[in-house]
Amino acid sequence: MAITTCIFDAYGTLLDVAAAARTAAEEPGQAQLAECWPDIAQNWRLKQLQYTWLRTIMEDHADFWTVTGDALDWALAAEGIEDAALRARLMELYRELGAYPEVAPMLRKLKEAGLNTAILSNGTPEMLEAATVSAGIRGDLDDILSVEMCGIYKPAKVVYDMVGRRFACAPEKVLFVSSNGWDAAAASAYGFTVAWANRADEPVECLPGKPAHVLRDLSGIPALAGI
Template sequence: MKPFRSIVFDLYGTLYDVHSVAGICDQAFPGKGAAISQLWRQKQLEYTWLRSLMDRYVNFEALTDDALRFTCTALGLTLEEDMARVLGDLYLQLLPHEEMPATLHRLKDAGIPLGIISNGSHKSIAQVVNNSSMGWAFDELISVEDVQVFKPHPKVYELAARRMGHSREHILFVSANGWDASGASLFGYPTCWVNRTLGAFDVLGATPTVVTENLTAMADWVLEDWDGIPEISEGDAAGDAATRPDA
């Protein structure tokens, strides 16, 4: 019997397709959409890591805008201000991965509390979720904005445990980003790495609990011997209480 009492998901790349922006990028810069999407995402991630190391936090919207401006400069493209706003807003309208809605329905029907922990700001997370009409699925929408540092800093994973109200060993962490799954594993979460690209796992001293190719397979694994949320023993209850904000 799996000991999970809740599941927390990464947002960008795990639940939502970050490359769903490529089509509009291609309309703005014909023939360049895929290249823009790839480099934009790469620089977006690099800027989260660099800003965390430099202790120079900015919110996700500003960071995404900076990454877009770098991308266009690097690709030799002229980015007008109006177009910068149009393209930047695409990250508020990301499309969910195809299997995501049905997967979350299955998990909710099983009575499992679900949350998101994301590098996005509170505004970004809420808009992405609401624009895709998925607000019904989540008990908690958790932003790094509350700790002013990006994943994979341990403060972020600690925040998720506090908000979900359980000790880390009772929360399944799900991410399609290997570095994120590594950070969560090293923090102490059981983790599912959704290996959409069938790539190699980052060599960072961590091993995911399970590897799946998509969210459907993740839910299959969670639910294959599911018998409801485990009862909380006295010792577990004390550990879980320590994760709550008022503890």
């Protein structure tokens, strides 16, 4: 069955989640950050994801902006950094994450071919709107679907249900793209055709559901969508 709809995770898939720490580290007066920004970026992302899963299990939902701030607090504390101004700057930069270089032309090809395109993300609508506008890709997305519409994080099935409701399409007509191995596994088990953007060259997750395609970046997505 032909693909009609391409759905993308946002953070780490379209948007470079390391960009905030990297950019701040290059600014004047950030010598300490310059020495440890890769560790901060890695721990920030890890804790961000862990907190979404833990809050889901605990049935204590907080939106992704709150979770992102909590994760940053942990990452800074792990490096012994207490700097309110730096924290505020990093959170500001997280609203303005850049897209990976292949993203804009890839999305443009999908739209020119008449496919539906959207984000399905843990991010809040406000975060995602700000980041996609800043990255220059909002115009090539038909919609932004946030977990805040259902009040629970990925990989809950009700999150993936939003795609079919929005685009009136069967799961097999959806090409779902994520850089997160766990997200790729869950979406595949749900019934989507999944392309895993394995930017970090990691092994496939030992979970139900395996991605149909494994890519190093998103430049091959139009071909997978039949363009």
